[in-house]
Amino acid sequence: MKTTPPKSDTNEFWTARRFLLVLSAVVLALFPKIALGINTFFFRDFGTLGYPGAHFFRESLLHGALPLWDPYSHCGVPYMAQMGQWYVPLWINVLLPMPWSVTFPMLLHLILGGFGMFCLVRRWGVNGFPAAFAGFAYTFNGISLTSFQWGNYLASYGWLPWVVMWVMLAWKEGGRWIVLAAIASTLQVLTATPELTLLSWFFLGLVWLSQLIGREIKFWPSSGRVAAVILLTSGVVMVQILPFMDLLLHSQRDTNYDQARWAMPGWGWANLLVPLFHYFQSPQHNWYQQGQEFLLSYYLGAGVLVLAIAGALWTRRVRLSLVLIGMTLFCWVMALGDDGHLYTWVKKICPLVGIARFPVKFTTLTMFLVPILAAYGLQRLENDANKRARTLVYGITATFLVLMGFIVWFARTYYVRIDNPPMTTRSGIQCGVLMVLFIAGVMALVKFKDKPARYGIQFALLGIIVLDAWTHNPNMVPTLPGAGERAVLRPNIWNEDGRPSVKIGEGRIMITPDAESQLADMNVESLEQDFIGRRVAEWSNLNLLDMVPKVTGALTLRPAHWDRVEQYLYYTPGSSYSPGFLDFVSTAWISSPVSPLNWVARTNYLPVMTCGQRPVFLSDTNAMLAMTASNFNPGAEVYLPEAERAQITVTNQTTCGLSDVQFGPNRIKAEVDAAEPSMVVLSQTYYHLWQVEVDGQATPLLRANVAFSAFEVPAGKHHVELVYRDTNLKIGAVISLLSIAIGCVVWFRTPKLQEMREKV
Numbered sequence: 001m002k003t004t005p006p007k008s009d010t011n012e013f014w015t016a017r018r019f020l021l022v023l024s025a026v027v028l029a030l031f032p033k034i035a036l037g038i039n040t041f042f043f044r045d046f047g048t049l050g051y052p053g054a055h056f057f058r059e060s061l062l063h064g065a066l067p068l069w070d071p072y073s074h075c076g077v078p079y080m081a082q083m084g085q086w087y088v089p090l091w092i093n094v095l096l097p098m099p100w101s102v103t104f105p106m107l108l109h110l111i112l113g114g115f116g117m118f119c120l121v122r123r124w125g126v127n128g129f130p131a132a133f134a135g136f137a138y139t140f141n142g143i144s145l146t147s148f149q150w151g152n153y154l155a156s157y158g159w160l161p162w163v164v165m166w167v168m169l170a171w172k173e174g175g176r177w178i179v180l181a182a183i184a185s186t187l188q189v190l191t192a193t194p195e196l197t198l199l200s201w202f203f204l205g206l207v208w209l210s211q212l213i214g215r216e217i218k219f220w221p222s223s224g225r226v227a228a229v230i231l232l233t234s235g236v237v238m239v240q241i242l243p244f245m246d247l248l249l250h251s252q253r254d255t256n257y258d259q260a261r262w263a264m265p266g267w268g269w270a271n272l273l274v275p276l277f278h279y280f281q282s283p284q285h286n287w288y289q290q291g292q293e294f295l296l297s298y299y300l301g302a303g304v305l306v307l308a309i310a311g312a313l314w315t316r317r318v319r320l321s322l323v324l325i326g327m328t329l330f331c332w333v334m335a336l337g338d339d340g341h342l343y344t345w346v347k348k349i350c351p352l353v354g355i356a357r358f359p360v361k362f363t364t365l366t367m368f369l370v371p372i373l374a375a376y377g378l379q380r381l382e383n384d385a386n387k388r389a390r391t392l393v394y395g396i397t398a399t400f401l402v403l404m405g406f407i408v409w410f411a412r413t414y415y416v417r418i419d420n421p422p423m424t425t426r427s428g429i430q431c432g433v434l435m436v437l438f439i440a441g442v443m444a445l446v447k448f449k450d451k452p453a454r455y456g457i458q459f460a461l462l463g464i465i466v467l468d469a470w471t472h473n474p475n476m477v478p479t480l481p482g483a484g485e486r487a488v489l490r491p492n493i494w495n496e497d498g499r500p501s502v503k504i505g506e507g508r509i510m511i512t513p514d515a516e517s518q519l520a521d522m523n524v525e526s527l528e529q530d531f532i533g534r535r536v537a538e539w540s541n542l543n544l545l546d547m548v549p550k551v552t553g554a555l556t557l558r559p560a561h562w563d564r565v566e567q568y569l570y571y572t573p574g575s576s577y578s579p580g581f582l583d584f585v586s587t588a589w590i591s592s593p594v595s596p597l598n599w600v601a602r603t604n605y606l607p608v609m610t611c612g613q614r615p616v617f618l619s620d621t622n623a624m625l626a627m628t629a630s631n632f633n634p635g636a637e638v639y640l641p642e643a644e645r646a647q648i649t650v651t652n653q654t655t656c657g658l659s660d661v662q663f664g665p666n667r668i669k670a671e672v673d674a675a676e677p678s679m680v681v682l683s684q685t686y687y688h689l690w691q692v693e694v695d696g697q698a699t700p701l702l703r704a705n706v707a708f709s710a711f712e713v714p715a716g717k718h719h720v721e722l723v724y725r726d727t728n729l730k731i732g733a734v735i736s737l738l739s740i741a742i743g744c745v746v747w748f749r750t751p752k753l754q755e756m757r758e759k760v
Contacts, residue, residue, distance in 0.1 A: 235739025263337025387427025
């Protein structure tokens, strides 16, 4: 494989600088209101999960606290241990105005990825316009546009080409390329897209092996340099990985989590040509694939796919071609989940694959692989458009047209209830027309030698790529006002209706199971009204925008025992809860039985910390039933596992009082006055990193009421503190700092990169 860029042509229009300017102009032209801060992204997980988390993180840092623990969600849950919290731009953007500081970097990552693809294929021997074509095809496709639902995926796409390019340079040349490869790899890991990161390195491993077989590199020098990149990257990310792994081990996730939910359907390959085949329209006029609602689209462009197949057949880089083709097919088959059988087989060999929730995520790497093959196909046509080459492209195009026609006919003849045959027909015709126009433009480009005409055709072809991506699935990237009175992400909407603030430690709000079910299936036609309704209902993580403590939440990882309680209450048929349970979890406000958008105030609920309860030893199953039964009295009794009986001296309900209770970031303080040894109980999620000190002496923290916390105090007056101490974070931070120092030493002790600008 060629690993040096083609010689620059002084007459070539598509230099790196010009491509970057054109790409940036197109991205900003598509999202002018986002760039100016007038509108904001909000759709699906970005609005209900990602942005509220960014707001909570920002507010915590601005108030001088590192949010190790989130007291606003799931009755308390680890926060900094969740993946994605140590991504560097997240910290940089803290001082910038929101939501612009969160949404505008998403556009920058989109540009970064496209520019990275341009630089990568240039290094792999692709000249001018084909390289620009690859950059646009990577930037504008169904996968990239649907990923505006999650900023972290766009960030990962942004770094992916740079990871591939710099790691390959690192194993060939070493030196400072090792440091650059480690930087890009670190940033991709910290975006919290483990599936894409692992797929990227699997691809790199295959490329390395192919170069080794072809004797383009030597085993020991190249493997040593790759090991250096991996070790340096691993060291830098330890501040995130060690706490995350500890949380993962104590979380609800396991290798069978969600049982391969949201895989590509068995007929899903048809959507590569007719993107809306077997799609249904939501009340908000968005289109979803039946049986799979994670990605709105994985359509890469029919014209791009034509050139990719041609490129796969033509490329002289046989080993690279096989890697690209094999990896693409592997991803599309794995995306089928259990229906494709390969996923089931791989999962048996590597059970950790089961931790990934959605097999359709395997399609994400294809947006990187297919444009590379297509760029090789386009370059071959430009260099040698003989009759045989043209016939092959025409043949692939004609085959695709026949397949599109068959898919449309099938959709109109054998449609199911939620199908939309007219829209499927429109989708097939539109993509077919754009494919024909694209291939016609490519053939015209081959014939014309006049530069102005060629540049005009080139811009038209890039425009078709953008148009095809933007229109194949309508309303895929909706936006709403981000500034002014109508700003949908404005904070403190809870207080706008005159409700008093709910303070940490004093009370919580709770969405009932019925309200949760209604909110999950809301059918409001207006996207703005739908989102504002969810905000009023404080659904998912939206309570973080109002800093209102809530019984439930939507963080990715939760302690396993708490998740058991949540699953029982919300997703177990026949389950129920009692006034006693609501009092125990400090429910000050609860969803109205009439409407999930209305809140009803409660009285007589307990604060988060109480004391004096009689310990009762039960299994978790019996404790769950007892604490949700109608006769549960949380002020009088607490349920503990039988295994904790030996370390408890309290036998009865006692006289005990609490005063000066303070709930702060990662720390709880209180004064306890107990007439005799007593239990102190908290309706805060039990997690092993909370440590209890009574008058400065360590005291065991107990798991109580299935998923909550308790500890014992001796008779008398005592000062108690609960402190969240994450030793894994401290160890990880030390390793990260040492690794950064090593990277700096390598950078300054090795020769400067020779002609780096020309190489990139």
